[in-house]
Amino acid sequence: MTEQTAQTVPTASAEKQRNQWLDVWDQFKTHKGAVFGLFFLIFITLFCLAGPWIWNIDPGDLDIRNKDVRPIYTVIWDSNAKVSWARPMGTDNLGRDIMANIMQGGRISLAVGWTAMILAIVIGTAIGVTAGYFRRLDGLLMRFTDLVLALPLLPLLLVMMLLFRDPLRAAFGPEQGIFILIVTGIGITSWMQTARIVRGDVMALKEREFVLAARSIGTPARRMITRHLLPNVLSPIMVSATLGLATAIITESALSFLGLGFPSDFPTWGKILFDNVDRMTAFPERVIWPGLAISLTVLSVNYIGDGLRDALDPRIRGL
Amino acid sequence: MLDAGPTPLVRVRDLKMHFPIYAGLFRRRVGEVKAVDGVSFDVMEGETLGLVGESGCGKSTCGRAVLRLYDITSGEIAIDGREIGDVPQPRLRDMRPTMQMVFQDPQASLNPRMTVEAIIKEPLDEHTTLSETEKREKVGELMDAVGLNRKFAKRYPHAFSGGQRQRIGIARALALNPKFIVCDEPIAALDVSIQAQVVNLLEDLQEQFGLTYLFISHDLSMVRHIATRVAVMYLGKVVELAPREALYSDPLHPYTKALLSAVPEPDPALATNKERIILQGDVPSPSNPPKGCNFCTRCPAVIPICREREPDTREVKPGQFVACHLYSE
Numbered sequence: 270m271t272e273q274t275a276q277t278v279p280t281a282s283a284e285k286q287r288n289q290w291l292d293v294w295d296q297f298k299t300h301k302g303a304v305f306g307l308f309f310l311i312f313i314t315l316f317c318l319a320g321p322w323i324w325n326i327d328p329g330d331l332d333i334r335n336k337d338v339r340p341i342y343t344v345i346w347d348s349n350a351k352v353s354w355a356r357p358m359g360t361d362n363l364g365r366d367i368m369a370n371i372m373q374g375g376r377i378s379l380a381v382g383w384t385a386m387i388l389a390i391v392i393g394t395a396i397g398v399t400a401g402y403f404r405r406l407d408g409l410l411m412r413f414t415d416l417v418l419a420l421p422l423l424p425l426l427l428v429m430m431l432l433f434r435d436p437l438r439a440a441f442g443p444e445q446g447i448f449i450l451i452v453t454g455i456g457i458t459s460w461m462q463t464a465r466i467v468r469g470d471v472m473a474l475k476e477r478e479f480v481l482a483a484r485s486i487g488t489p490a491r492r493m494i495t496r497h498l499l500p501n502v503l504s505p506i507m508v509s510a511t512l513g514l515a516t517a518i519i520t521e522s523a524l525s526f527l528g529l530g531f532p533s534d535f536p537t538w539g540k541i542l543f544d545n546v547d548r549m550t551a552f553p554e555r556v557i558w559p560g561l562a563i564s565l566t567v568l569s570v571n572y573i574g575d576g577l578r579d580a581l582d583p584r585i586r587g588l
Numbered sequence: 589m590l591d592a593g594p595t596p597l598v599r600v601r602d603l604k605m606h607f608p609i610y611a612g613l614f615r616r617r618v619g620e621v622k623a624v625d626g627v628s629f630d631v632m633e634g635e636t637l638g639l640v641g642e643s644g645c646g647k648s649t650c651g652r653a654v655l656r657l658y659d660i661t662s663g664e665i666a667i668d669g670r671e672i673g674d675v676p677q678p679r680l681r682d683m684r685p686t687m688q689m690v691f692q693d694p695q696a697s698l699n700p701r702m703t704v705e706a707i708i709k710e711p712l713d714e715h716t717t718l719s720e721t722e723k724r725e726k727v728g729e730l731m732d733a734v735g736l737n738r739k740f741a742k743r744y745p746h747a748f749s750g751g752q753r754q755r756i757g758i759a760r761a762l763a764l765n766p767k768f769i770v771c772d773e774p775i776a777a778l779d780v781s782i783q784a785q786v787v788n789l790l791e792d793l794q795e796q797f798g799l800t801y802l803f804i805s806h807d808l809s810m811v812r813h814i815a816t817r818v819a820v821m822y823l824g825k826v827v828e829l830a831p832r833e834a835l836y837s838d839p840l841h842p843y844t845k846a847l848l849s850a851v852p853e854p855d856p857a858l859a860t861n862k863e864r865i866i867l868q869g870d871v872p873s874p875s876n877p878p879k880g881c882n883f884c885t886r887c888p889a890v891i892p893i894c895r896e897r898e899p900d901t902r903e904v905k906p907g908q909f910v911a912c913h914l915y916s917e
Contacts, residue, residue: 487684
């Protein structure tokens with residue numbers, strides 16, 4: 270049969286070959302901010318992942334003689350500044366290399382941000398869709414959401430840290446254990462907004478005729494959700510995902526600042542930032558670099574989310 | 589008394605669909621909207637039963653309830669000899685291919701995130717074990733059948749006009765070779781030239797595939813064109829059910845008379861002396877229907893018994909059923 274159609278309508282079959290994801294990519298490319306964001310995200314990810322292989326200085330290495338080295342560009346306006354080509358971004362008050370710290374810190378911050386965000390989105394979407402689709406579970410799940418929403422977040426995280434830090438450390442090692450703890454902590458305290466938005470949208474979609482049409486075909490609930498509801502609530506999910514990544518990185522910083530995140534010799538962007546806040550006027554670069562890394566990552570992810578949302582919408586894609 | 593002649597494909601008896609109303613602080617059930625309140629009719633194999641009535645009289649609800657898209661309050665529905673009135677939803681799944689639906693709003697009834705191919709293929713995915721290429725070929729055949737270009741298979745619904753979208757909806761309904769299709773005002777959202785195309789398409793498909801339609805509409809002239817028998821609904825009840833010609837030439841129920849007098853007369857000479865029956869007042873609320881006959885508050889020929897007792901449906905002429913006290917002698 271394919272042969273026959275191929276002979277009769279060659280143009281049609283040639284068109285069919287085109288992958289839908291290519292169209293998505295074409296539309297994505299038209300969003301300049303998203304392309305910029307994508308490049309920056311790839312750059313910062315490579316910087317953090319592959320960087321330490323090239324710049325192989327141990328971020329925890331104390332070099333007291335070379336402490337408080339200013340970044341290399343300081344010589345432009347201050348010829349007496351203590352600079353060194355071996356320390357292009359300078360060192361902190363204990364002589365640790367800032368560039369190595371930002372690389373190492375970025376690994377942790379990005380890992381925590383992405384994992385916690387994905388966890389929050391998965392929980393939020395699952396609860397939102399279930400509450401919106403199954404009316405019987407709606408009251409129960411939304412009251413549970415309200416309950417979690419009403420909990421004060423930081424004290425809850427602090428209690429979690431105190432309760433579970435030691436058993437998790439014993440089970441997975443100090444870094445792994447803390448990572449799991451922080452990621453679950455942030456994940457399970459930030460899914461509520463997503464759940465509420467998704468629930469509302471699902472409830473509205475459920476009354477649309479195409480869902481009724483699917484029911485008249487006999488589509489079971491699980492495929493109704495995956496085929497008809499989830500693709501249509503993609504936009505709000507995408508928006509809360511991009512916001513969630515930012516919140517996760519910042520919450521992790523706040524926890525580290527309170528001394529309840531990663532151990533003190535373990536850098537993350539947030540921790541580098543908070544460690545140097547008190548000497549900010551003398552050494553602004555120590556705050557600017559990690560701050561810039563956080564804000565640019567968050568911004569680029571926001572733009573990517575924006576571009577992706579447009580690219581995934583067939584109406585905007587113009588097909 | 590209704591089922592004379594050959595066995596009907598669809599047999600509906602005393603169908604009731606009441607929607608509960610919740611109100612107050614504790615969301616207590618304070619009443620119910622009697623959208624469909626005791627409807628009985630048969631649809632013979634291969635015929636088109638028109639279901640007409642004004643907005644809000646329960647036509648669409650009735651159509652959806654017949655397909656069990658709602659869990660009905662009470663009543664019997666038998667389709668193709670199988671009783672589905674009280675079957676739980678999961679067990680209805682294997683009955684679904686027999687009965688399909690074409691929806692009113694072609695924009696809302698197509699998932700904006702799915703391509704035309706995916707939309708028409710969905711019933712095949714759910715109910716057949718065909719391979720991907722076979723399904724694609726079947727989708728192509730269906731698109732040919734409803735007059736859509738196969739090249740458009742990978743496009744999304746928003747790229748089509750209203751008439752084309754309605755064709756997509758019809759192709760989806762046809763995918764599983766159903767016997768019975770409920771057309772829920774399939775032409776109400778289309779402009780007049782497209783209405784004719786879609787109705788003719790429906791007629792052609794009926795001939796080609798031997799379909800049976802329940803055609804819901806408020807457009808009396810279109811129903812006259814397509815239906816073999818017509819049922820008139822008012823406030824959740826069928827007031828008159830008759831063969832097309834009998835109903836249009838000699839309506840019996842006062843409501844049908846009023847409804848038909850509202851159809852515009854194309855001939856201006858005739859239009860001036862046409863007697864127009866204008867009903868007074870509004871349709872009563874379906875949550876609080878009047879005592880006795882539902883139509884007694886607006887009926888121009890009301891008699892005392894109308895406000896006391898609900899009229900029975902009786903066969904006044906062969907094949908013509910009316911629920912009115914005027915004909916109960």
